[in-house]
Ligand SMILES: Nc1ncnc2c1ncn2[C@@H]1O[C@H](COP(=O)(O)OP(=O)(O)OP(=O)(O)O)[C@@H](O)[C@H]1O
C-alpha cells in the first residue's frame with residue numbers, strides 16, 4: 005500500500021494530553037497507582053508493560069469510563085477529568101478497544117458513519133422524512149467518509165459487508181476507521197496489532213504513521229509487539245503493577261534496567277524475546 | 289453482490305431502495321395494496337385492516353426491541369393507550385379522526401418516554417421487567433380511572449368519519465389504514481438510513497462503544513421508547529376504529545407476547561421482518577380457524593381447541609425461531625431470493 | 636378505629652401464609668437463575684402445570700394423595716429436564732435476551748397445553764389438608780393456609796439444608812460462582828444445568844399443589860408468577876434468603892392491601908414496589924451487585 009492521497013482531510017490541530025497522578029482501584033487491586041503520562045501534540049507515544057500492568061485501565065480512565073480515585077486528565081491544558089465519556093468524543097478524543105468493540109450487526113460503512121455521530125445534527129423528524137437537511141447531511145457524510153477514511157485505509161472492497169463476518173485483522177482496521185471518522189485530535193489505540201500476522205502488522209503500522217503524518221493527529225497506543233512499538237513511537241512510557249517505571253525515547257527505555265527486570269521478572273516471560281528482538285520488525 | 293457502486297452515485301447507494309429489483313418489488317406491493325379491495329370480501333378486508341394495524345404496531349416494537357435492543361413486555365399496553373385516547377377524544381369531543389390518531393400516538397409516546405426513564409439506572413432484562421410493571425400499572429389505570437376510561441365496561445368508539453364519509457366498514461376503513469401503514473413503515477425505513485437510527489443500532493450492538501463515539505445512551509433509549517410507543521399508539525387508535533369498543537380486556541398481557549413473537553418470527557432488526565412477522569402471526573389464528581371448521585365433520589368440538597392450540601403454536605414459533613432461525617422469516621426470504629437470483633446457475 | 640386489631644393480625648397471618656408459597660416459588664426461580672443465569676418468566680406456568688398434573692393424578696385417576704404427590708413431583712422433574720434440554724441449552728451460549736424470550740414462549744406453550752388437556756375452566760383440587768381451622772386464642776387462621784405454610788416452610792428448610800451440605804448443592808453453588816472454574820475442577824456443568832431445572836420444576840410443582848389446594852386451579856393461575864417475579868427482584872435474583880424474606884413481605888403486603896384497600900390494588904402495590912426497587916436498588920435487597928451487568 006502506498007498512500008498517495010490527493011485531498012488530505014480537514015485537520016483540527018493535534019492535541020496534547022497530560023495525565024497526572026492517576027490512581028484507580030478495583031476492590032483491593034490497585035490497577036493504577038499515581039501514574040503520570042505526557043503526550044506531546046503530533047507525537048506517537050506508546051504505553052507498554054507486562055500483562056495486567058494497568059494499560060487498559062489507564063485508557064479507560066483517560067476516556068472517561070472509570071472515574072479515577074485521584075489525579076487529573078488534561079486535554080490541551082483543560083481539565084477533563086469530570087467530563088462524561090460521551091462528551092469527550094466532541095473534544096477530539098477517539099479510541100479503539102483491546103477486544104474489538106464494533107457494532108457487529110452493521111456494515112463497515114455504517115460503523116464508520118457512526119464515528120461522526122457527535123458531529124452531525126439532524127434530529128428524529130428529519131430522519132423520518134429523510135429530506136432537506138438530513139438528506140444533505142447524510143450525503144456529505146458519505147462523500148467525506150469515502151474520501152477521508154475508506155480510500156485512506158483501503159476499505160473499498162468491504163464497505164457493505166457486515167463487520168461480524170470480517171477476519172480479525174480487518175475488524176481492527178475498521179475500528180481504526182471508525183475512530184478516524186470522529187476527526188480525532190488524539191487517537192488512542194489499545195493493542196492495534198494484537199493477533200495480526202506480520203503483513204497485517206506492517207500494514208497497520210504504516211496506517212498509524214500515515215494518520216499521524218497526514219492527519220496531524222496525536223497517537224497514544226498500547227502494544228505488546230515491541231518491534232512495532234520501538235519502530236514507530238517517539239516516546240515510550242512503561243507501566244508495571246500500576247506504576248510508571250520508565251519513560252523516554254525507545255532507545256532509553258529499551259536499555260533501562262528496571263524495564264528489563266519488569267519484563268524478565270515473571271520467570272521466563274515470553275515478552276523477553278519480544279524485547280530482545282525489538283529491532284527486528286523493520287517497518288516503514 | 290451489488291457492492292462497489294461508482295462513487296458518483298452515493299445518492300443512489302444511499303437510496304431508500306438500493307436496487308431496481310427492490311423498486312420493482314415495492315411498486316408491485318403498492319399496486320397489490322391498491323387492487324386488493326377488488327376481492328370484495330368483507331372478511332378479507334377486515335383481515336387486511338387488522339394485519340396492517342399489526343404491521344404498524346410490530347414495526348414500532350421492532351424499532352425498540354429489534355433495532356435498539358430493549359425488550360418491552362408492555363407493548364400492547366401502549367396500543368391500549370392509543371385506543372383509549374381515540375375513544376376518549378372522538379367520543380367526548382368529536383375531534384377529527386387524523387387529529388385523534390396523532391393524539392393517540394403522542395399520548396402513547398409520552399407514556400413510553402416515562403416508562404423508558406428507568407433506563408437511566410437499569411438495562412437489559414431489568415428494563416424488560418420494568419416495562420412489565422408499567423403494563424400492569426397501566427392496566428390498573430384502565431380499569432379504575434372510570435371517568436376517562438369507562439372502567440370495566442370500557443368505551444364505545446364512534447365511527448371514523450373523514451370529510452363526511454363514514455368509515456363504518458373494513459372496506460372503507462382500509463383506505464384510511466393502508467396509507468397510514470405505508471407511510472409509517474417507510475418512515476421507519478428512513479429512520480435507519482440516518483444518524484438517529486444508526487445510534488439506536490449502536491446501542492443495541494455495543495453500548496460502551498456507542499458512548500465512546502459520543503452517543504447519549506439515555507437520550508436515544510428514551511427516543512426509541514417514545515417512537516416505538518408512538519407507533520403502538522397509532523396502531524391502537526386504528527384498532528379502536530376497527531373494533532369500535534375498547535375495554536381493559538382488549539389488550540391483554542398475551543397481546544404483548546404476540547407482538548414480541550411477531551418481531552422474532554419476522555426478523556428482529558429489519559423492516560421487512562416486522563411486516564412478515566405481523567402478517568404471519570395475524571394469519572395463523574385465521575388459518576387455524578379455517579382448519580377447525582374444516583375438521584368439524586370429524587371432530588365436532590374442534591373449535592374449542594382453537595385458543596389453546598393457538599397459544600401453543602405462538603409459543604413454539606417463538607422458541608423455534610429463536611433456536612433455529614434467530615434472524616426470522618426475513619432471513620429465510622433473503623436466502624430464497626439469493627437462491628433464485630443465481631438459479632439455475634447455482635453450483 | 637374501625638379496623639380491628641384482630642383483623643390486622645388475621646390478615647397478616649393469611650398474607651404470610653400466601654407469602655410462604657411465593658417464597659417457595661421464588662426459591663425455584665433462584666435455583667434456575669443461580670445455576671444457569673436464566674431469568675425464567677415461565678415460573679408461574681411451571682407452577683401451574685405442576686398443579687394440573689396433580690389434579691390429573693388425584694382427581695382424574697383418583698389416586699390417593701400419598702401416591703399423587705410423588706408422581707406429580709416426578710413428572711415435574713421430567714418436564715423441567717425436558718425444557719432445559721430442548722429449549723434452554725441450545726441457547727445458553729447466546730445472549731441472555733434470547734433465552735429470556737424463550738421462557739416467554741414457554742409461558743404461552745404451557746398455558747396452551749393446560750387448556751388443551753383440561754380446558755380453561757377453573758377447578759378445585761381434592762381436599763387433602765385437614766379442614767379444622769387453626770385458632771390462636773381469638774385469632775382464626777384458615778386451615779389450608781396454615782398447613783400450606785407449614786409444608787412450604789418444611790420444604791424450604793430441607794432445600795436449604797441440602798444446599799449447604801450435600802455435594803450436589805455445593806456443585807450448584809460452585810457453578811453459580813464461576814462456570815469455567817467449576818468445570819475445571821470436574822463438576823459436570825451441563826449436568827448441573829439440567830439438575831437445576833429439574834429441581835426448580837419440582838419445587839414449583841410442590842408450590843403449585845399448595846397454591847391450588849388453597850385457591851383452586853385454572854389456566855390463569857400462572858399469574859401467581861407475576862408476584863413471584865416481584866419477590867425475586869426485590870430479594871435479589873440470586874439470593875435464596877432474599878426470596879424467603881421478600882416472599883413473606885410481598886405476601887403480607889398483598890394481603891393487607893387487598894383487605895384494606897381492595898383486591899384491585901394488590902398488583903398495583905406490588906408492581907409499584909417493583910419499579911421503586913428496580914430504580915433504587917436494581918440488584919435487590921440481598922442480590923449480588925455484579926448481576927447488574929446483565
Ligand atoms: N473491571 C475490572 N474489575 C476488576 N479488576 C479489573 C478490572 N479491569 C482491570 N482489572 C484489574 O486491573 C489490573 C490491570 O488491568 P488492565 O486490564 O489495565 O491491564 P493491561 O495492562 O491492559 O493488561 P493486558 O496487557 O493483559 O491487556 C489487572 O490486575 C486486572 O485484573
Ligand SMILES: [Mg+2]
Nearest residue numbers: 059060061102
Ligand atoms: Mg489491556
